[in-house]
Amino acid sequence: MDGDRRRGWRQCLLAGAVFAVCMAGTTLPTPLYPLYQEKFGFSELVVTVVYAVYAFGVIGVLLLAGNASDAVGRRPVLLAGLGFSAASAVCFLGATALGWLYAGRLLSGLSAGLFTGAATVYVMELAPAGGASRATFVATAANMGGLGCGPLLAGVLAQYAPWPLYLPFVVHLFLVAVSAAVLLGLDETVRERRPLGTVRPQRPGVPPPVRPVFGPAAIAAFVGFALFGVFTSVSPAFLAQSLDVHDHAVSGLVVALAFFASTAGQLAVGRVGVRRSLPLGCAGLLAGLALLAGALVWDLLALVVASALVGGVGQGLAFRGALSAVAAASPPDRRAAVISTLFVVAYAGISVPVIGVGLLVDPIGLEGAGLAFITCMAALVGAAAVYLLRRPVPADA
CATH class of the missing domain: 1.20.1250.20 (MFS general substrate transporter like domains)
Structure with missing residues (x-):
């Protein structure tokens, strides 16, 4: 029994770490916007629009596919979220014009929209019986802590390491790849899965x-x-x-x-x-x-x-x-x-x-x-x- 509890908490914490990595990617560009302004020469209005595009992606996913993980399972939805997160990082890595930033932020919003509900539930479901309160703490800390780690990581790398507009996203891509491998090793908690076509807005x-x-x-x-x-x-x-x-x-x-x-x-x-x-x-x-x-x-x-x-x-x-x-x-x-x-x-x-x-x-x-x-x-x-x-x-x- 103790072994099962330890395994449950280990999986719960690993799922929380995956959650944090995804959410960190959504705030990673924050301290880099002044550098993008210098590179592409756009106004403060454009910065706010680039940022806001993320919210439109989140809202779209919440409305259209917010309950998808209940049907197809937690892991497939979270893997899709990691895929969008990786695609967002690639857009920022290859950014040669403003449109790349819009695309990167939109993809980032899609990843957050898929993760926000599904990862919270997944962390709680993986916890052993009687651990709901601690699992809620793990999910909360992973969500908001990940959002906080994104600008901190990018800011430190941009200030003290080379290639400030590239290295943060290379590091994030590596973390996403590790997270995908971790996710594949976790248990699926949805027992009765249905086809994606059954998901309704x-x-x-x-x-x-x-x-x-x-x-x-x-x-x-x-x-x-x-x-x-x-x-x-x-x-x-x-x-x-x-x-x-x-x-x-x-x-x-x-x-x-x-x-x-x-x-x-x-x-x-x-x-x-x-x-x-x-x-x-x-x-x-x-x-x-x-x-x-x-x-x-x-x-x-x-x-x-x-x-x-x-x-x-x-x-x-x-x-x-x-x-x-x-x-x-x-x-x-x-x-x-x-x-x-x-x-x-x-x-x-x-x-x-x-x-x-x-x-x-x-x-x-x-x-x-x-x-x-x-x-x-x-x-x-x-x-x-x-x-x-x-x-x-x-x-x-």
Whole structure:
């Protein structure tokens, strides 16, 4: 029995490592955008659009094939996700024009869309009986930790190793190849598999009884992902242009801190409870936005770092709280559709507002665009916080 438990945890951790590798690939280009701007000569608006294309890929997969692993099995879907991740790296390696970056980001979004749900479930299914709580920690840490490791790895390699626009993707391709070999050695957890042709697109929807909870939860998720979107798309440019920070490792570390802080925030939900995590997360997001505004006004790196940490914790609290509250409020037969809708809203947060910031950079500057974004997001999350204070999430959510 002990041997079976050890084997189960070993497989669970290996699946988590594969999850982290895939998610790291989605944020790998973050500290490299200033270098691509120098190489191809495009504007800050183009940076935000290149970044946002990723979200469109994720949303498309969530809607069209988010439940594919339930039919064909976890491993085939995750292998396909690794394939898209490798193809994304190849696009960045061979980039000779802007179109390659768009293609790379789209493929990266497809890989994340396939992994987000399937890998989370797979990690939990591989864990031995009674290990659901620890397996959830593994899945959360792999997801957000992988997202944080991507810019950190690329930033360090770009700053201290040769070929800054190539070596990060070569290293990632190697990690993807190792991950594929690891994945092939893991057990399949779906026993009754069906043909791919039986997979049907998921229709987003929010039943009327869920709407009072879904509204503020979706707003908090939207703002949290929007904050991450701005951090990962335009913070390297702000650090370079306004703070004269041209160290790619520092740029990657600042972005990584936001994702690592989000992991801490998500783990804290188990202690503070869902009822309090949503309003506390909203408060954290407001504080993170305020610190970011201070960084833009006074050009202080310390405030950028503080914003990443505080906003990251707020995002983690708010998002996991939102997910738990919405899942608890949803009827069992509609739960998957409601959660898919929440993910669609969340990923819209890392596309639409980010493009808005890019559009405003030319007429009012990067700082002005950032302050306009902060004002809009603060109004949204402030409204959600007030609503939650008046109508708290049910205690049993």
